[in-house]
Structure formats: C-alpha cells, structure tokens
Amino acid sequence: MSAPDAPADLTRNQALVYAALTRAGGPLSAYAILDDLRAAGLRAPQQIYRALDKLTERGLVHRLESLNAFVACCDPAHEGHEMAAFSICEACGKVGEMTDAGLIDRLKRLAARDAFQIRSMTLEVRGLCAECAARA
Numbered sequence: 001m002s003a004p005d006a007p008a009d010l011t012r013n014q015a016l017v018y019a020a021l022t023r024a025g026g027p028l029s030a031y032a033i034l035d036d037l038r039a040a041g042l043r044a045p046q047q048i049y050r051a052l053d054k055l056t057e058r059g060l061v062h063r064l065e066s067l068n069a070f071v072a073c074c075d076p077a078h079e080g081h082e083m084a085a086f087s088i089c090e091a092c093g094k095v096g097e098m099t100d101a102g103l104i105d106r107l108k109r110l111a112a113r114d115a116f117q118i119r120s121m122t123l124e125v126r127g128l129c130a131e132c133a134a135r136a
Helices: 012-024 030-040 045-057 101-113 130-135
Strands: 061-064 069-072 083-089 095-098 121-127
Touching (some): 012 030, 012 045, 012 069, 030 045, 030 069, 045 061, 061 121, 083 101
Parallel strands (some): 083 121
Antiparallel strands (some): 061 069, 083 095
C-alpha cells in the first residue's frame, strides 16, 4: 500500500514529520524523526512533539506506547482514529495497523457495562509476523 498524501493544510513542520513517518514505513521515535529532519532545519525536540501532537489529534499518526514511537496511520480516511490496534513483531519490529469495527464495538460495550467512557485506546498485540514465524 502506498503512503497516503499529506493534507494540504498541514504546517511545514507537520508536513515534514508526516512525510518522515510515511517514508520510514515503520515506527520512529521523536528523536529519530528529529535526526531525520535536521537537514530540513528542524533543531528542537519541541518542534517534533508539537507536530506529532497535532498529527495525532487529526488521526494521521498513532503513538505506540510500548515502543515510545509513532507510526503514520495506514488509512487516515477511516473513522475511529481514537481507537486503534497494532500488531508488533517481536523479532523484526514490523508494525501492522489492524482495523475491526466489531472489535471496537465489543470493547465499547464492555466498557459501558462498567459505565466507563473510552476517550482513546491503542491496543498493541505482540508476537511474530508471518515471515518471522516461518523462520522460527
């Protein structure tokens, strides 16, 4: 799948950060993004974090808590960016974004049983991708 085009209304820094993530094809830490974008004039971590915050708010980027890293959304046009699920290969580090409305609905119903209102959710599933499992 090709990387989605950046929306035209992004700031320069947001567009640079988004391009770095889509180019990477995998998770990057904020400092790895900063290192990648130094030649473009970005020098301070705050520049990266501000751009990442806005990109995350817009659903263009997801934060992977366990990796302390960010990935570009595989399909920014889909709804429900506040709830995402990711497969993370423990051998090669490959990350896949999984979308399943049925799973999200089920989790919302489970939360509602306890009168809990979900604001955001990132589900991270760790294991082996098909390629690494075949080699194991």
